[in-house]
Amino acid sequence: MSRREPLRMPLPCRPCPVLRSWAKMTPMLPQRFFSLALLLTACSGDKGGSTGTPSPAAPLLSVRDGRLLDASGRQVLLRGINARVEGLFDVTFDDGRIALEEIPPFTGEDCAFLAETLGMNHLRLPVNWSGIEPHEGTIDTGYLERIGTLVDDCAAVGVLTIVDLHQDAYGKDIGEDGAPLWAIHPPPAELLEGPLTSAELAERRRSPVVLEAFSSLYNNATLTSGQPVRDAYAAMAAELAGFLADHPGAVAIELQNEPVVFGAQDLLDAFHDAVTAEIRAVAPELPVVFEPDAIRNITDTAVMNTPFPWDQAMYGPHIYTQVFEDGWVSEDTGAIEESIARSVEEARFHSAHLYAGEFGNDPRTERGLLFLSTCFDAFDLHQASWALWLYEEHSQDSWGLYDEGDAPHTRGALRAAAVDVIARGFPTATAGRLIGLSWDSPSRTLTVRLEDATSDPHELAVPVWVYPDGVSATCDGTTAAVRATHPGRAEVVCNGSELVVFPQG
CATH class of the missing domain: 3.20.20.80 (Glycosidases)
Incomplete structure (x- = not known):
């Protein structure tokens, strides 16, 4: 070029x-x-x-x-x-x-919190x-290795x-x-x-x-x-x-x-x-x-x-x-x-x-x-x-998910009101074409609209903060089996046009 x-x-x-x-x-x-x-x-x-x-x-x-x-x-x-x-x-x-x-x-423990509690x-x-x-x-090279360790x-x-x-x-x-x-x-x-x-x-x-x-x-x-x-x-x-x-x-x-x-x-x-x-x-x-x-x-x-x-x-x-x-x-x-x-x-x-x-x-x-x-x-x-700005900050404007602790520049309490807004379900990997999604916060319901969906599983973010008791799902209105792969993640097979995920029970 x-x-x-x-x-x-x-x-x-x-x-x-x-x-x-x-x-x-x-x-x-x-x-x-x-x-x-x-x-x-x-x-x-x-x-x-x-x-x-x-x-x-x-x-x-x-x-x-x-x-x-x-x-x-x-x-x-x-x-x-x-x-x-x-x-x-x-x-x-x-x-x-x-x-x-x-x-x-x-x-890596913070990344685990992101994945499990927040579904990120x-x-x-x-x-x-x-x-x-x-x-x-x-x-x-030491600086690069620190990057690599965190990435891994x-x-x-x-x-x-x-x-x-x-x-x-x-x-x-x-x-x-x-x-x-x-x-x-x-x-x-x-x-x-x-x-x-x-x-x-x-x-x-x-x-x-x-x-x-x-x-x-x-x-x-x-x-x-x-x-x-x-x-x-x-x-x-x-x-x-x-x-x-x-x-x-x-x-x-x-x-x-x-x-x-x-x-x-x-x-x-x-x-x-x-x-x-x-x-x-x-x-x-x-x-x-x-x-x-x-x-x-x-x-x-x-x-x-x-x-x-x-x-x-x-x-x-x-x-x-x-x-x-x-x-x-x-x-x-x-x-x-x-x-x-x-x-x-x-x-x-x-x-x-x-x-x-x-x-x-x-x-x-x-x-x-x-x-x-x-x-x-x-x-x-x-x-x-x-990618939201920012995970944690105790200087300047103090945006982030945590209050400052009793000692300066230390982590305090999690800002629960913020997490209530930030943690939400979404399709992390869709087997087919994703043509729409919406989140209803009061009912904690995720609706995913699909086109050309296959029989391969869709992977979903199901944050523990939002779904402490797990999730249920329907595919075109019919109950679909949910497989929890690890905390904060689940798989569902749906080769229809609409997948809906909601709290279990």
Whole structure:
């Protein structure tokens, strides 16, 4: 596939309209602003032709006609949560500077909780360039091994991981997380430290040094070492992809969290193309997740100039409708539904599976829970995959499933009201074509509409939180046998057109 020449993105000498909007919003932005069980296809790589490089191992998931499929051809939905993990979300320093924030631990036991209690089958795992390659040309194998261990432990309990190359305000030395110091161009005059508040992070996001660093990355500027910075990023991503080949529970790589190009779509297209090319050179069949310009978090719409030119792709917008303006005080559910409907069209334009890699609001409030339930219903309507933001957080905005404990930065009580909204049934793998699903919370009833269903079993998420006594099911109104495979999962054979799951008894 031929690569397009990127357009130059000049640094603004005065705020353009989008930058003024950005600056207006950022004081209210929480820290997340810049912020799949079973698929396979035999052909992948560039849509224009194969890379010719054999894959060391076939991934568990593949994308075909906008649907995720497992090795048996069942249609898969990935639904889960983001977790910032101690030792992986890199916000500490080795030169005496104060860490930016406390990041909680997360282990395979937490993944078991996701799978069994919440019925989830997915973890979006933010990792950082600064952790993978802290010194130019030197890969930290210990850091990679920590990623691999968590991916394997989660896969063992049925939770599949998308490894997200995450950044917030470019890098920890000038922002929150992302790139290592050596990959900041031009080199910063001042190295920042913690503790990092939400207000301070907002200031860092729009600082000239952060905006210049993004411009250098997307324009492939030459570092002081002589290496172009985008090329260095793509090489790092390929190292990660090669490592993950031995960890099949990692079902995709996300190219970059919330890219910051201020509408320069050609630059973003070139960046995605260059990084995907390097990944596919070592992992030809590994799905990739690509995001739109981060400004979509505010505008709820993305530029669609050129379709994403690679197959095995997922489109990963974030849904934060009005959250970063005023916390969604309007409680306009229609605005959320419209944003998600537009994301469906955007994914279709790119022939990609829709995967909302982040969405959320404060789960401690009724407004926040309404935001979440509205998103869940809309994602059901459009059969989207998703990852909620966030599992646990005791710094800055304290979103997450847990209160803070008696000691600072420790886990307290589970937020039961939030779990009541978040835990819900869904078809994790459908033997046939999934054409609709809906969830009725009061009756705890899942309705799945099918087309061309086979006699193979459908796999269902049946969270223990929702179904402590198990489930019953009907297929086209007739009682269907339910086989519990393990806590939080069940299988049902239904080769009809409607499968209904409800509490046993």
